[in-house]
Amino acid sequence: DVKVTQSSRYLVKRTGEKVFLECVQDMDHENMFWYRQDPGLGLRLIYFSYDVKMKEKGDIPEGYSVSREKKERFSLILESASTNQTSMYLCASSFGGGGSPLHFGNGTRLTVT
Amino acid sequence: AQSVTQLDSQVPVFEEAPVELRCNYSSSVSVYLFWYVQYPNQGLQLLLKYLSGSTLVKGINGFEAEFNKSQTSFHLRKPSVHISDTAEYFCAVSPSGGSYIPTFGRGTSLIVHP
Numbered sequence: 001d002v003k004v005t006q007s008s009r010y011l012v013k014r015t016g017e018k019v020f021l022e023c024v025q026d027m028d029h030e031n032m033f034w035y036r037q038d039p040g041l042g043l044r045l046i047y048f049s050y051d052v053k054m055k056e057k058g059d060i061p062e063g064y065s066v067s068r069e070k071k072e073r074f075s076l077i078l079e080s081a082s083t084n085q086t087s088m089y090l091c092a093s094s095f096g097g098g099g100s101p102l103h104f105g106n107g108t109r110l111t112v113t
Numbered sequence: 114a115q116s117v118t119q120l121d122s123q124v125p126v127f128e129e130a131p132v133e134l135r136c137n138y139s140s141s142v143s144v145y146l147f148w149y150v151q152y153p154n155q156g157l158q159l160l161l162k163y164l165s166g167s168t169l170v171k172g173i174n175g176f177e178a179e180f181n182k183s184q185t186s187f188h189l190r191k192p193s194v195h196i197s198d199t200a201e202y203f204c205a206v207s208p209s210g211g212s213y214i215p216t217f218g219r220g221t222s223l224i225v226h227p
Contacts, residue, residue, distance in 0.1 A: 004156070031213065040122070042203065042219035043157075058214075090156055098207035099145045099164045102215065104156030 003027075006091050006105035013112050019078040021108050023091030029103070030096045032074035034058075034066065037088040037107070046089075049074055050096070081112045115140035115206050119218035127226050128196055134189040134221045136204030143209040146187040148178055151201040151220075160202070163187065174198070199225045 007022040025032065031050050035043040045058030047066040055066050063085060067075045074093075078085055088109050092102040120135040138144065145164050149157040161172025168180040178189045187204060201222050207215040 033214075040219065043217040045214065048214060092156075094213070096213065098209055098213040098215075099162070100213070101147060101159040101162055102149075102157070104149075104158065106154070106156045 004091055004093055004103050004105040006089075006108050008108050009106065011108060011110045013078075013081050013110065015082060015112060017078075017081045017112075019081050019110065019112075021076040021078075021089055021091075021110070023074045023076070023105055024072050025074075025093040025103070026072065027093065027103070028071065029093035030071075031094045031100075032068065033092040033094075033102065034064075034074065034076045035090045035092065036060065037090055043090065046076065078110075081110075083112050086110060086112045115142075115144060115208065115216050117204050117206055117216050117218035119202075119204055119221045121221050122219070123222045123224065125224045125226060126194055129193050131192050132190065132194050132198075132223065134202050134204075134223065136187045136189065136218060138185050138187065138204070138206045140185075140206060140208065144206040145209055146178075146180060147205040147207075147215065148172065148176070148187070148189050149203045149205060149217075150174075151203065153200070157203060160189070194223070194225050196225050196227060198223060 004025045033048045034046040049068045065077045091105045094100040118137045147162045148160040151157045163180045204218040205215040
């Protein structure tokens, strides 16, 4: 069974802090994704990566960056956290190809005060 | 580009009643179609997918969905729901060629009452 592990379930950070959200998958998937989930807005893609050191912007990349130094790990970085980044963050992975479903972690609920 | 519309943000239903969650999509290319379920405080998990072949697709937990190309719909159905089906349901599409990035609908909250 594919396992996608997000390092924290809950995080509380202060405005202006640099925040790291970590995600690890154990199935050698090429693709990894970071989504943000807000009530009534569904899932919005922040960044995705289709290979080590490769990344592409999603729909809402502003205020975020990512790092993928190893195939199994995909990190989301909030350079300077703001209150409007309070949200649920979901990491996912998949094999290449549009027919491959995404496998999700359990999410990190981030609160920025 | 593609888009997904889930017509109902919330669907209340009594236990053992049938349910249909609606999903319509638009796309200029052929697509693959998915339904995911999210239980409280968890990530999303795959319920079922349509890639090709039979338009009626069966998934886990007794759910099924029917792909209707002419109506660009992929509605999810279950003949008899349980309390444990209370969750958020997301429809998603991804293009069958080129970019593999899925587009998600905004979700439908299924609330099953005893």
